[in-house]
Amino acid sequence: MENNILNRITAIQGQNNFSGSILVKKGNDVLTEISYDYANRSEQIENKTFTRYGIASGCKLFTSIAICQLVEAGKLSFETKLEDCLNVSFPNFDEDITVHHLLTHTSGIPDYFDEEVMGDFEELWVKTPMNLMRTLKDFLPLLQNQPMKLTVGEKFQYNNAGYILLGLIVEQVSQLQFADYVEKNIFEKASMDNSGYFEFDSLPKDTALGYIDFPDGTWKTNIYSLPVKGGSDGGAFVTVNDMTNLWDALINNQLLSEEYTNKLLTPYVRTNDNNGFYGYGVWIEKKSDEVLKYHIMGYDPGVNFHSAFYPKTSIKTVICSNKSEGAYDIMKEIEKEILNHSL
Structure with missing residues (x-):
């Protein structure tokens, strides 16, 4: 199986010039561990297994774990209404929005990036410079006074703004900055020793720069394409090893009790995919x-991330890329091999 996975990865990498790191583990056994291309193209510093990568929306899972921890501690409930757990005024939001709605993307609130209005994520930063986006509260002017997009609970509509609000709830309830809470209560407990919420203008060593490639062969980094510091909707940096540690800690109930791990992993709502559901x-x-x-999964300019846990085989996959595309193709090839052996 190990050789088959590597052969599949090699074939796809040759087609899409994948840049990043890949780790596949079954239990504690490494099935595949390989990296391609450069973390820093200008200096020709190669990507390695210990390289830290941005994972965009992949870290919504961290936010959900944080909320579940606070619920388990009795400081909150999934049915607590937004207006009762966050001291921020949303004059046009429905008063029936709950924590559960925010976690499952069924709140109906507007998103701060509306794909129906904007075609390019970078358009956000024309009026609001990205270098000023360093705290969760900095996002509030982008959504606070907007009208509802859908009726509460009407349907699943993927929404980054809802996870910004969840992060603000974590801050208010725990009295800690969101990143500090996650690093203390999730990263430390899961042995994610090299992960964190880093600022673009103060990146630690072994951090991959994100690259945006153009058809003519030129490129630029993504430093002017994203908020300077990630938050509860996305933007943490991890290594592939740290991400497999996260799956282990979650599945083995080291971050939550078995009851609340099961609540997090419950398929609450159908997504737009026929076989797809969303938990917390x-x-x-x-x-x-x-x-x-x-x-x-996570997609941002210069960031492409996929990671999964397959319960039937206990296999964990992590694909981190510092380009805008490529991780999905790698993930699908690995998955073919995994599912062929488990069905």
């Missing part, structure tokens, strides 16, 4: 009544 911060793919995989 995690995508779930089912076949009949069997869960094929729990997975998370």
